[in-house]
Amino acid sequence: xxxxxxxxxxxSRAPRATILVRLLTGAVFLSxxxxxxxxxxxxxxxxxxxxxxxxxxxxxxxxxxxxIVCGGLLLVGLLTxxxxxxxxxxxx
Numbered sequence: 197x198x199x200x201x202x203x204x205x206x207x208s209r210a211p212r213a214t215i216l217v218r219l220l221t222g223a224v225f226l227s228x229x230x231x232x233x234x235x236x237x238x239x240x241x242x243x244x245x246x247x248x249x250x251x252x253x254x255x256x257x258x259x260x261x262x263x264i265v266c267g268g269l270l271l272v273g274l275l276t277x278x279x280x281x282x283x284x285x286x287x288x
Contacts, residue, residue, distance in 0.1 A: 218271075219270075221270055222270030223267065223271065224267070225263045225264075225270065226263070226267030226268055226271065227267075228263050229260045229261065229262070229263030229265075230260075232257070232259065232260035236256070241253055241256040241257075
């Protein structure tokens with residue numbers, strides 16, 4: 197049973213262009229989230245201060261984590277529309 201469930205997550209009826217866009221979007225979100233922690237002065241807290249976002253020391257790490265988690269979910273295809281199971285959940 198677990199193999200069947202895993203296979204249903206890996207097989208998609210979506211057009212290849214849709215899968216490509218999902219993978220590229222996930223990769224961008226994942227890399228941008230990681231960069232917020234690697235380069236905090238230019239892409240994290242420092243950037244949030246520069247553009248005037250309130251509480252940048254809280255918001256920058258929060259946004260970074262959200263980007264990492266959601267980018268990873270897009271890359272593996274979780275919470276995206278799956279026609280086979282008739283799910284109506286969609287991530288973005």
